[in-house]
Amino acid sequence: MAEYEDLYREIILDHYRAPRNRGELPVPPAHKIEGFNPLCGDEVVLYLMVTDGVVTDVKIAGQGCSISQASTSMMSAAVKGKPVAEARKLIRAFKALMSIHESKLDGVGDGSDLAAELENVRFGDLEALQGVVKFPVRIKCATLAWNTLAQGLDEAAAD
Amino acid sequence: MGLDVARIRGDFPILCRQVHGNRIVFLDSAASAQKPVSVLDAMDRFQRSSYANVHRGVYTIAEEATAAFEAARAAVARFVGAGASSEIVFTRNATEAVNLVAYTWGRANLAPGDAVVLTEMEHHANVVPWLMLAEERGVELRWIPLTPDFRLDLTHADDLLRGAKLLTVSAMSNVLGTINEIGPLARAAHAAGALVLVDACQYVPHSATDVAEWGADFAAFSAHKMLGPSGIGALWARAELLETMPPFLGGGEMIRDVTKAGFATNDVPWKFEAGTPAITEAIGWHAAIDYLEAIGMADVRAHEVELTGYALDALSDRFGERLTIYGPCDTAVRGGTVSFLFDGIHAHDVSQVLDEDGVCVRAGHHCAKPLMRVLGVPATSRASFYVYNDEADVDALVVALEKAEKFFAL
Missing domain, CATH: 3.40.640.10 (Type I PLP-dependent aspartate aminotransferase-like (Major domain))
Incomplete structure (x- = not known):
């Protein structure tokens, strides 16, 4: 098996080929946030509707590689209908999932601090993105959607 | 071909290494070229x-x-x-x-x-x-x-x-x-x-x-x-x-x-x-x-004109309209830097699969985002040639691209 098949799990290719929640939302009341990966030109446009502390709707536009687009699609499915607090917890957990490997490589820690973030988090489809950590250059592709979501939740909270 | 590429390649220690068990096929000299032993x-x-x-x-x-x-x-x-x-x-x-x-x-x-x-x-x-x-x-x-x-x-x-x-x-x-x-x-x-x-x-x-x-x-x-x-x-x-x-x-x-x-x-x-x-x-x-x-810049240019022509032909023969080449087709007015994009497959995904075969190409916006916007694409793959590349490198690129296309086929 080629190494890259560990990166491109079937569920990732499925989200890439049939992305969930594509579209736009009227702004306002929704928030529109653009995220860029300056390294490769990936682009995520996130439309986020937050009502009474709940992410009531999410739509996605933009273009990019399979990892960034699949991660964005999975993110939209994972946070839609969830309370903001839960979405934020998922952001932290996902970023921990992506960075645990890196921090071990850097020798700055054993990753135990990050492991705490991962406890009691149900990743579902997102689990498939774990293979990305073996390809450090691609981690930014995977985290782009989540950084954009974090920015969107901050903007919604500032309303 | 005018240049003795086999001899030239012998002057570049890094080109003797393997990547994922394959001979390294270095096609990213436009980003930075490799160094001959005389320079080192x-x-x-x-x-x-x-x-x-x-x-x-x-x-x-x-x-x-x-x-x-x-x-x-x-x-x-x-x-x-x-x-x-x-x-x-x-x-x-x-x-x-x-x-x-x-x-x-x-x-x-x-x-x-x-x-x-x-x-x-x-x-x-x-x-x-x-x-x-x-x-x-x-x-x-x-x-x-x-x-x-x-x-x-x-x-x-x-x-x-x-x-x-x-x-x-x-x-x-x-x-x-x-x-x-x-x-x-x-x-x-x-x-x-x-x-x-x-x-x-x-x-x-x-x-x-x-x-x-x-x-x-x-x-x-x-x-x-x-x-x-x-x-x-x-x-x-x-x-x-x-x-x-x-x-x-x-x-x-x-x-x-x-x-x-x-x-x-x-x-x-x-x-x-x-x-x-x-x-x-x-x-x-x-x-x-x-x-x-010592090689002679006229011979360097002639070698790259020939190799670029070979690459443009090989890519269009094999992939036809499924692959778009962004650049002139006349080798007289272009150098050995070839940007391309598969219909529906992102350049980064292509590069990832190519790496498995030891083929090094650049993927991304190439620090030319205004141009990317004019072209209407977020990124391209780019293969670039130099004195140490030959037809075998282009052939390896085409074989690896075939794998990438097959893997990401809808």
């Missing part, structure tokens, strides 16, 4: 035998180091057809050379409303310094557009140049491979009263260069794209321009005298070279120039 040895020998700071000591090795450093400058000057060594300012890279012009000449000569003409195919290094001037002092930027066959559309060039102070243009696009004919552009710019800056960092490594024949005023290029080390580049500028331009960075080397009240600048080119320069890298650059001159 020259730098190593210098550091072991003659290393000292330059233009400072009077002891033997300091004099040897200074002589070797200035000999490198002379070699660079000769290689690009400069009138004198003093017209070569060493910089960190081509980016710094462009910035030097924007920072010193630009700030001394450009006022609000003055126009700088550039093109849609420029690298960020030849875009952002001018955007900074536009922001800082209201300089107007005018863009020469592209034709459908990825060349400069000069239909309205005279209008764009009218009243402009500077034309800044790439001699060869790092994305499209397009070679721009500098001579006629420089004449048109001069007729309009504008100076001409050439981003030559993709051109100098691959073709015999004569800045005097171009009739340009400034040219920027670097060592690392022409088999030399990273960390050193050069600005060529006509002597009388360097004489009148204000200095760039302040510090040691660039001064003639310093008092508590002020300073007087050194002669050119040292006036623009504050601080300890990249000494060992200059020695390496000299060795790279020797290596390329």
